[in-house]
Amino acid sequence: AKEFGRDNFQFYTPEFNSRAHEKFVLQGELRNALVRSEFSLLYQPQVDLRSGRVIAVEALIRWTHPTQGVVAPMTFIPTAEETGLIVAIGDWVLHEACRQNKAWQDAGLPRVTICVNVSARQFRERNLVSRVVNALRDSGLEARHLELEVTESLIMQDIELAVATMNELQELGVQISIDDFGTGYSSLSALKTFPVARLKIDKSFIDNVADDENDQAVVSAVISLGQKLNMRVIAEGVETEDQVAFLLKNNCDEMQGYHYSKPVSAQAIGKLLKAAAWP
Numbered sequence: 045a046k047e048f049g050r051d052n053f054q055f056y057t058p059e060f061n062s063r064a065h066e067k068f069v070l071q072g073e074l075r076n077a078l079v080r081s082e083f084s085l086l087y088q089p090q091v092d093l094r095s096g097r098v099i100a101v102e103a104l105i106r107w108t109h110p111t112q113g114v115v116a117p118m119t120f121i122p123t124a125e126e127t128g129l130i131v132a133i134g135d136w137v138l139h140e141a142c143r144q145n146k147a148w149q150d151a152g153l154p155r156v157t158i159c160v161n162v163s164a165r166q167f168r169e170r171n172l173v174s175r176v177v178n179a180l181r182d183s184g185l186e187a188r189h190l191e192l193e194v195t196e197s198l199i200m201q202d203i204e205l206a207v208a209t210m211n212e213l214q215e216l217g218v219q220i221s222i223d224d225f226g227t228g229y230s231s232l233s234a235l236k237t238f239p240v241a242r243l244k245i246d247k248s249f250i251d252n253v254a255d256d257e258n259d260q261a262v263v264s265a266v267i268s269l270g271q272k273l274n275m276r277v278i279a280e281g282v283e284t285e286d287q288v289a290f291l292l293k294n295n296c297d298e299m300q301g302y303h304y305s306k307p308v309s310a311q312a313i314g315k316l317l318k319a320a321a322w323p
């Protein structure tokens with residue numbers, strides 16, 4: 045890669061032009077995607093480690109692009125953030141996720157919490173709380189069955205605003221979890237002031253937790269820390285039996301990952317919940 049030079053010529057390289065062009069095209073396509081109903085949600089179960097029961101499901105967005113097929117969120121969420129389109133997309137996710145959870149409940153399935161990822165841009169919009177209220181009202185879902193996942197770095201951008209918003213959400217009965225925990229820098233003294241129900245330990249600490257002593261130290265410390273602050277702790281990206289064994293031994297509360305299930309369709313979650321209800 046070229047180094048950033050003394051001048052601005054690097055901004056006019058063909059490489060930049062094509063990337064800028066690609067982004068421009070992507071923005072236009074994203075704008076149309078909502079209208080054309082090209083977004084969908086997959087759902088990944090979160091499991092109580094001791095009982096093995098599904099207690100929550102995380103909604104994960106997918107975009108079925110007209111020519112490129114299914115596109116992963118990491119390729120379009122950043123652009124959606126920059127352009128502000130994430131606010132409308134996030135609103136759709138919130139409504140769809142609440143509607144789906146209510147539909148599972150109405151089908152008589154065991155109740156789970158639906159977890160929705162919220163981006164920094166959505167959180168900075170002053171009306172996030174009323175958008176959440178609308179999604180709950182439109183779907184008829186009770187607030188306690190909705191959880192919002194926010195990252196540490198989002199909270200740290202403006203702690204006061206974040207804590208105020210999280211408090212309002214908590215007063216509504218909506219739960220909050222800290223996503224990708226350990227990858228940002230929330231100070232430990234700030235952490236105790238967050239009205240947070242759960243810490244989600246980032247996958248990067250879980251990957252080698254079966255044999256890396258440093259990761260083992262970090263993960264077991266985060267588990268005790270979270271629990272001492274009255275939070276439940278969930279491990280993300282759990283793929284192997286050895287990881288599960290470590291987490292159980294260290295008293296982790298919950299897990300999410302390919303070991304139990306990849307993200308799947310709403311219908312597949314319905315079957316899973318049904319099997320759990322009537323074994």
Ligand code: C2E
Binds near residue numbers: 121281
């Ligand atoms: P995340 O919130 O950390 O979600 C977990 C990601 O890890 C998901 O990727 C999930 O499919 C993947 N994953 C879960 N278990 C495993 C595992 O055992 N192994 C491996 N290798 N991967 C696993 P996905 O669905 O591609 O989502 C990526 C990121 O995109 C999410 O990371 C989240 O930051 C963002 N995202 C997804 N949906 C939404 C959304 O509706 N709104 C916003 N703002 N962001 C979203």
Ligand code: CA
Binds near residue numbers: 102161193223
């Ligand atoms: Ca998440």
Ligand code: CA
Binds near residue numbers: 223224280
């Ligand atoms: Ca995560």
Ligand code: CA
Binds near residue numbers: 224
């Ligand atoms: Ca992540």
